[in-house]
Amino acid sequence: MHALSDPVRLSIVAELRKCEEGLNCVETTSRLKCTMPKSTCSQHYRILRESGIIHSERRGVELTSKVRRKELDSRFPGLLDSILKAWKREHGE
Amino acid sequence: MHALSDPVRLSIVAELRKCEEGLNCVETTSRLKCTMPKSTCSQHYRILRESGIIHSERRGVELTSKVRRKELDSRFPGLLDSILKAWKREHGE
DNA sequence: TTCTATTGTTCGGTATTTGTGAACTAAGGA
DNA sequence: TCCTTAGTTCACAAATACCGAACAATAGAA
Secondary structure (H helix, E strand, O other), X not given: OHHHHOHHHHHHHHHHHHOOOOEOHHHHHHHHXXXXXXXXXXXXXXXXXXXXXXXXXXXXXXXXXXXXXXXHXXXXXXXXXXXXXXXXXXXXX | OHHHHOHHXXXXXXXXXXXXXXXXXXXXXXXHOOOOOHHHHHHHHXXXXXXXXXXXXXXXXXXXXXXOHHHHHHHOOOHHHHHHHHHHHHOOO
16 A cells, blocks of 8 residues: 555556556656656556556557556455545646 | 654554553553653653644653544544554554 | 757756654653 | 652654665667
8 A cells, every 4th residue: 555655656546547548767758747766657557556556568669558447346345446545636737 | 744654653652542541651651561761651752742643741750641532533543443443454453 | 961949857956845863841640 | 748640841762755876767869
């Protein structure tokens, strides 16, 4: 759960949930309109991956990540929705 | 949100929810069976208080804290339940 | 193949955050 | 008043996160 405690990771997950086809690091930082070094972005993705929140696979030169919706909903019903709803309410959008 | 990202604070909230009449710092650490210095416990309580998750009031020499259920549920419907459920599942109990 | 461009990871140093003990405040009772 | 218990504040230590540089992996062009 610690994975979802960071505001940057929450915003990444929020973006990923909008994109059925997944996102890579570069595209993510561009959508978040933040100047985050790729090393930092990579670390956030690693944490999300290791905690089972996202799944990544290589497509040529890039690594595309998606939220693991089904697995998350069965392990922690309603959790992601609640956290993201609360987060969005506090951060506008 | 950051207030509920720490495992110790989550366990404090979990204990508080069991106690209708509230808890103080000393009683909390004793129930959690952890050797946490009072300064650390005080900091965790301060964060929970400042983020509006708990409310504290003095009763003689001690400070009794309770979860602000109604306020939380109206601000973040379902959030606390979901987080605590997930947390309990991952930490036994 | 070799060169180049793009994406992402790893590593080491630095900066930020968190935890802790000591000193202090607050309150009640002897 | 003095003593005890509960909690806070503060300054420093420990742990964690961030970031740039070097590296690895892949693809396409020369």
